[in-house]
Amino acid sequence: xxKAPPDHTPMAVxxxxxxxxxxxxxxTSPNQLPIHSMRKKIIQTVFTNDCCIxxxxxxxxxxxQIPRFLYEAREKKFKSVLNKKPxxxxxxxxxxxxxxxxxxxxxxxxxxxxxxxxxxxxxxxVRFDEAVTRQTKIKYMTDGMLLREALLDPNLRQYxxxxxxxxxxxxxxxxxxxxxxxxxxxxxxxxxxxxxHILVMxxxxxxxxxxxxxxxxxxxxxxxxQYPIDVFHVQESQTDYIHASLITLFQIHRSKPLNEGILIFxxxxxxxxxxxxxxxxxxxxxxxxxxxxxxxxxxxxxTTMKQMLVFKQTPMNIRKVIVSTNIGETSITIPGIxxxxxxxxxKIKTFNPQTGLELLQVQKISQAQAWQRTGRAGRECPxxxxxxxxEEEYEKLAxxxxxxxxxxxxxxxxxxxxxxxxxxxxxxxxxxxxxxKSIAAALRELIYLxxxxxxxxxxxxxxxxxxxxxxxxxxxxxxxCLLASSDLGCLEEMLKLVSIMSVDTIFLTSSNINEKMKxxxxxxxxxxxxxxxLLNVYKTFIANKKTKExxxxxxxxxxxxxxxxxxxxxxxxxxxxLQLNIKSCGTKFSSVRQALAxxxxxxxxxxxxxxxxxxxxxxxxxxxxxxxxxxxAKPSLVVFTELIQxxxxxxxxxxxxxxxxxxxxxxxxxxxxxxxx
Ligand code: CDP
Ligand code: MG
Numbered sequence: 001x002x003k004a005p006p007d008h009t010p011m012a013v014x015x016x017x018x019x020x021x022x023x024x025x026x027x028t029s030p031n032q033l034p035i036h037s038m039r040k041k042i043i044q045t046v047f048t049n050d051c052c053i054x055x056x057x058x059x060x061x062x063x064x065q066i067p068r069f070l071y072e073a074r075e076k077k078f079k080s081v082l083n084k085k086p087x088x089x090x091x092x093x094x095x096x097x098x099x100x101x102x103x104x105x106x107x108x109x110x111x112x113x114x115x116x117x118x119x120x121x122x123x124x125x126v127r128f129d130e131a132v133t134r135q136t137k138i139k140y141m142t143d144g145m146l147l148r149e150a151l152l153d154p155n156l157r158q159y160x161x162x163x164x165x166x167x168x169x170x171x172x173x174x175x176x177x178x179x180x181x182x183x184x185x186x187x188x189x190x191x192x193x194x195x196x197h198i199l200v201m202x203x204x205x206x207x208x209x210x211x212x213x214x215x216x217x218x219x220x221x222x223x224x225x226q227y228p229i230d231v232f233h234v235q236e237s238q239t240d241y242i243h244a245s246l247i248t249l250f251q252i253h254r255s256k257p258l259n260e261g262i263l264i265f266x267x268x269x270x271x272x273x274x275x276x277x278x279x280x281x282x283x284x285x286x287x288x289x290x291x292x293x294x295x296x297x298x299x300x301x302x303t304t305m306k307q308m309l310v311f312k313q314t315p316m317n318i319r320k321v322i323v324s325t326n327i328g329e330t331s332i333t334i335p336g337i338x339x340x341x342x343x344x345x346x347k348i349k350t351f352n353p354q355t356g357l358e359l360l361q362v363q364k365i366s367q368a369q370a371w372q373r374t375g376r377a378g379r380e381c382p383x384x385x386x387x388x389x390x391e392e393e394y395e396k397l398a399x400x401x402x403x404x405x406x407x408x409x410x411x412x413x414x415x416x417x418x419x420x421x422x423x424x425x426x427x428x429x430x431x432x433x434x435x436x437k438s439i440a441a442a443l444r445e446l447i448y449l450x451x452x453x454x455x456x457x458x459x460x461x462x463x464x465x466x467x468x469x470x471x472x473x474x475x476x477x478x479x480x481c482l483l484a485s486s487d488l489g490c491l492e493e494m495l496k497l498v499s500i501m502s503v504d505t506i507f508l509t510s511s512n513i514n515e516k517m518k519x520x521x522x523x524x525x526x527x528x529x530x531x532x533x534l535l536n537v538y539k540t541f542i543a544n545k546k547t548k549e550x551x552x553x554x555x556x557x558x559x560x561x562x563x564x565x566x567x568x569x570x571x572x573x574x575x576x577x578l579q580l581n582i583k584s585c586g587t588k589f590s591s592v593r594q595a596l597a598x599x600x601x602x603x604x605x606x607x608x609x610x611x612x613x614x615x616x617x618x619x620x621x622x623x624x625x626x627x628x629x630x631x632x633a634k635p636s637l638v639v640f641t642e643l644i645q646x647x648x649x650x651x652x653x654x655x656x657x658x659x660x661x662x663x664x665x666x667x668x669x670x671x672x673x674x675x676x677x
Pocket of ligand 1: 033056057058059060061062063064065105109332333378379380
């Protein structure tokens with residue numbers, strides 16, 4: 001059973017009294033934030049050091065205020081010393097974020113704080129989308145974008161200050177950036193005219209690790225959470241965190257004023273959709289007379305318009321409840337949230353270097369993530385966080401998440417490192433070095449993909465194809481699909497397909513799909529599998545002039561499809577630059593499947609028995625996901641885009657392939673594997 005207050009004693013969370021704050025103010029003017037009192041010190045620390053590290057509790061104002069402080073201070077200095085603005089260098093200040101939604105929403109917030117539109121002084125840049133103009137001086141961007149810029153200019157000369165925010169998340173991109181900016185710093189030190197300053201920020205992180213890595217960089221602690229948060233743990237370990245979360249939710253609902261919003265962290269879309277349904281059902285069932293609840297889901301796989309609903313103010317006579325994945329965990333402020341319920345788990349990708357397969361599964365969060373989640377409750381006024389795990393369980397959590405670099409497929413990273421001219425990956429200056437097995441697995445994959453060739457011991461170089469593949473902001477498997485389709489005369493089709501694969505699902509909520517929707521979707525179904533089905537949707541969308549009506553009628557996510565169109569344009573431009581053979585195969589779709597086989601050859605499964613398939617790579621039993629058009633069809637050999645672990649292991653986004661295509665694409669790899677059938 002979950003025990004909630006008042007039976008609990010809150011765990012102490014240090015806080016700074018903030019009686020002068022008016023609760024629920026829509027926009028907090030910057031000088032009311034605790035960070036403001038440290039402005040001078042912040043500016044001085046950044047400008048007198050090459051690199052420094054700021055640790056400050058969530059909500060103290062790091063992300064929104066510090067870039068502005070630095071910009072304003074620099075402008076003032078230039079005005080007084082030189083009496084003119086710095087022209088020669090671009091002098092941008094960038095602040096990286098691990099997630100798109102954070103980069104965009106923070107940029108919009110800061111732009112509105114300076115009474116400007118986003119894209120003027122303050123802008124953002126995320127993959128396939130940006131709001132940046134010549135006026136832009138403060139640029140919020142995803143870490144992936146800065147990494148791509150580093151490919152073109154490893155010394156990142158257009159930036160005078162680079163802020164790596166949310167460093168504790170240790171995303172693959174941020175981790176690579178640590179190594180890159182460190183190298184750029186060395187280079188830029190030599191040039192007195194255009195010095196570089198690096199700032200690493202987070203609310204929770206291993207300070208020593210970073211300080212040591214950046215040659216004993218000084219650490220500045222930014223005091224003061226904006227509002228106090230009480231933290232409660234369950235008294236007994238819970239086996240069913242959804243059930244526990246629901247009980248806690250209704251305890252709060254019965255006892256707290258309706259204007260206090262609740263944010264629940266769960267792990268994934270299906271879980272969230274079904275929990276939202278349960279909450280609605282309980283309120284509607286009328287077994288107990290409960291006040292109304294407005295339930296809103298929040299996960300990556302939703303239209304931005306729907307996501308933005310959570311930021312809207314709710315009427316006073318209804319309680320706002322948001323059920324979110326970890327995308328609601330960092331950087332964002334959701335108005336009205338006073339209570340956070342944390343299930344303690346997260347769904348993440350892990351990689352097995354032996355098999356080369358990536359797996360999506362639920363795991364425990366780290367203490368740092370627990371505090372990030374807690375922090376969402378105290379953004380606008382005092383709050384409370386209810387953890388669905390005991391205090392002992394909390395103590396046993398890893399202090400920080402395992403860096404993505406240590407648990408993911410390194411192929412993309414390795415390709416980028418090699419493209420920057422570093423021929424021995426092990427020599428790259430990693431904050432935490434991935435193990436040799438993972439590096440070897442990545443190189444093996446890149447060799448199979450014919451992107452890389454070994455030269456001498458431990459040194460590798462890109463092949464001509466590899467250099468081309470590094471130009472695409474894509475997983476090398478998908479870049480290989482593009483190159484293969486250039487050879488096979490179906491690049492037009494593959495460009496569409498890869499673009500759809502780069503956006504979130506184009507079907508409106510794939511789970512909870514009812515019979516009627518299934519019927520509607522059937523008209524797009526291609527018997528050869530999901531990829532061609534997706535391609536079919538894309539083509540029909542274009543043929544129907546991309547209209548809203550058509551999308552509504554067919555339950556298609558228009559926004560995501562429009563984004564896919566924009567992505568296709570950009571990828572096509574790269575193909576033109578690389579002088580690829582941009583042709584359409586008409587209706588000869590087998591060449592599209594063949595090209596898919598060339599890129600996805602490590603994701604192959606063969607029919608085993610009943611409803612089971614076996615992956616060629618590690619001979620693991622998997623099932624076809626019910627959302628696939630091939631569900632129940634039992635083709636003998638398939639390639640898939642995704643492997644997910646729920647109650648069972650499922651493969652998703654699947655296409656039927658012929659064994660000879662696999663053999664011809666990679667004879668060495670399949671010689672032994674396919675014959676063991
Ligand atoms: O980065 P950090 O967690 O230190 O805080 P921040 O993102 O800079 O936000 C500082 C404060 O600004 C938050 O605690 C909110 O009170 C406020 N804020 C807001 O009300 N709405 C936003 N969209 C962003 C920030
Ligand atoms: Mg922040």
